[in-house]
Amino acid sequence: MTQNTTIEQVELGKGGPRAGIQGLGCMGMSEFYGDTDEALARETLEAALAAGVTLFDTADVYGRGQNEEFIAPFVAAHRDEITLATKFAIERSDDPRYRGIRNDRAYIRESVENSLRRLGTEVIDLYYMHRRDPAVPFAESVGAMAELVQEGKVRYLGLSEVTGAELKEAYAVHPIAALQSEWSLFSRDVERSAVGAAAELGVAFVPYSPLGRGFLTGAFTDAAELSEGDFRAFQPRFTGDNAKANAELLAPVREIAQTHGATPAQIALAWVHQQAQVHGLTVVPIPGTRKPSRLAENTAATRITLTQAELALLEPIASRVAGDRYPDMTWTSAARDS
Structure with a gap:
């Protein structure tokens, strides 16, 4: 009997869109992780859809719009088969070091029009606020996002890197379908309040970097091994003594992988899936x-179930990780969560 390799479908939020239980982050197809092979990346998009992956995630900041333009032909070819997610809020300029956050109404309206044009679509399925600017009231930001739903430019709303209290505040303005934040064996800040709030409200959780930006796979053990232009070289947990200490934490991941005849990446992803x-x-x-x-390796992880004993072996890892996720953690929900 042939094994079914198509992944399960679930609902993103109460009354939200249907999507595969695992999505695809498209950021690395344009920048941040060194050189990319565009032809191979396009093959990956098609392979993902064939495997039942239907949530495709991008953002206007990835490649300063280039990532949205890159996936546009794929979107056009499969528009009715996929759930298209993109984001606004991170502002870039000609200065490659500059990053700003904008949540004001004028910027949101400008951003959505630019994303719609680059993506070549009339509607975005899931539109995220990429980062929160606490100086702008949620009533203004989420209210402006809600207008886009009413106008038919966006179907569902999402937030990224917000606390549980912020999620509840936003939800009071307009229903939120999904919360996207970093969540993995290496990063569990979200369990302080955001996960509980999402469960309470019926908001789907979309973990980004579930493989610890590749570190959990064993693909690299120190940022010095990465190619030029890879932004992981500037993340504290991947350099120097931090990298050495963190690499040693992966022993139980490798042991469990051997037991299952799986890869460390699959065990790390199975752990994330089991948090549901x-x-x-x-x-x-x-x-x-x-x-x-x-x-194919990643989607196969959806068919792995870890035992309670294995979960217990993995439990302490995050609390022992050395170094922050980003050089500047003020951009994350962890900086605002008590």
């Missing part, structure tokens, strides 16, 4: 890859 049962909410991670072979 642990916390009582829908969890749809979006590991990024540019290779069809890695895509």
